[in-house]
Amino acid sequence: MTLLIDEVTLTYPDGDGRLTALDAVGLHVPAGSLTAVVGPSGSGKSSLLAVAGTLVRPDRGRVVVDGVDAGGLDRTARAALRRERIGIVFQQPNLLPSLTAAEQLEVMAHLTGRMSPSVRRRAQDLLDAVGLAALARRRPRELSGGQRQRVNIARALMNDPAVLLVDEPTSALDRERGAEVIDLLLALTRERSVATVVVTHDAGHAGRADRVGRMRDGRLTAGTA
Numbered sequence: 001m002t003l004l005i006d007e008v009t010l011t012y013p014d015g016d017g018r019l020t021a022l023d024a025v026g027l028h029v030p031a032g033s034l035t036a037v038v039g040p041s042g043s044g045k046s047s048l049l050a051v052a053g054t055l056v057r058p059d060r061g062r063v064v065v066d067g068v069d070a071g072g073l074d075r076t077a078r079a080a081l082r083r084e085r086i087g088i089v090f091q092q093p094n095l096l097p098s099l100t101a102a103e104q105l106e107v108m109a110h111l112t113g114r115m116s117p118s119v120r121r122r123a124q125d126l127l128d129a130v131g132l133a134a135l136a137r138r139r140p141r142e143l144s145g146g147q148r149q150r151v152n153i154a155r156a157l158m159n160d161p162a163v164l165l166v167d168e169p170t171s172a173l174d175r176e177r178g179a180e181v182i183d184l185l186l187a188l189t190r191e192r193s194v195a196t197v198v199v200t201h202d203a204g205h206a207g208r209a210d211r212v213g214r215m216r217d218g219r220l221t222a223g224t225a
C-alpha cells in the first residue's frame, strides 16, 4: 500500500460560508499501479492532488504516504516527506531555462543534499527511461512540448518517490503524443513500483489506466472513463 486517502474532506472559504472541494473522498493506489482521475472543471481534481501531495491539509480524513500518516507531521516533516517520497508533475513543465535536461534532474539531488557521482548517472538513466538519452544536453527552448513534459516526469522520479502525482500531462500535446506520455507513465509506474495518480480531461487516455476515479462535485467514485 503506498497512497491511501481516507475519508478526506477539504473546504475553502467562500464568502460567509465554506465551499466543499472534497467530500469524504477515499482512494487507495497500490504500488505499481496507475489511477486516472477524470471529472468536469471545478469538480475537485486539483484539490485532490494538492491534498495527496501534502501541499494542502484537509479539514478531515487521513493521507497516508508510504505508510506515513501526513496528518501527524508538522510543516517541516511534511516538506521532508514530500521531497523524499512524493514526485509531483505540474501541468506546466516549470523547467529552468538556463539548465540542460540533465541539469534539471541533477538539481533535485542538490536540493536534498544528496549530490554524489551517482547522481549524474541516475539523471542519465532516467532521461534514458523517458526516451531522451540523446538530448541530455539540450536546454528547454531546444526541446518540443512533449520532450519538456518527459524531462518534467523524469525530474519528478529523481528522488525515487513512492507516490507520483501528475496534473493534466497531456493538455498541451496532440492526441498521439498525449497517448505516448500516458503509456510512458504506465511503464515507469510498473518498473519503479510507484503509486501513480494522473488527472486528465481525456477519457481515452484515462481508459489506459489500471483504474479510473470519477470526480463530481467533490465526490469520487470508481468508474469507467
Ligand SMILES: Nc1ncnc2c1ncn2[C@@H]1O[C@H](COP(=O)(O)OP(=O)(O)OP(=O)(O)O)[C@@H](O)[C@H]1O
Binding pocket: 012, 013, 019, 020, 021, 039, 040, 041, 042, 043, 044, 045, 046, 047, 048, 215
Ligand atoms: N484556493 C481556493 N480557494 C477557494 N476555492 C477554491 C480554491 N481552489 C479551488 N477552489 C474551488 O474548489 C472547487 C474545486 O476546484 P479544483 O481546482 O480542485 O477543481 P478541478 O476539478 O481541478 O478543476 P479544473 O479541471 O478546472 O482544474 C472549485 O469550485 C474551485 O472554485
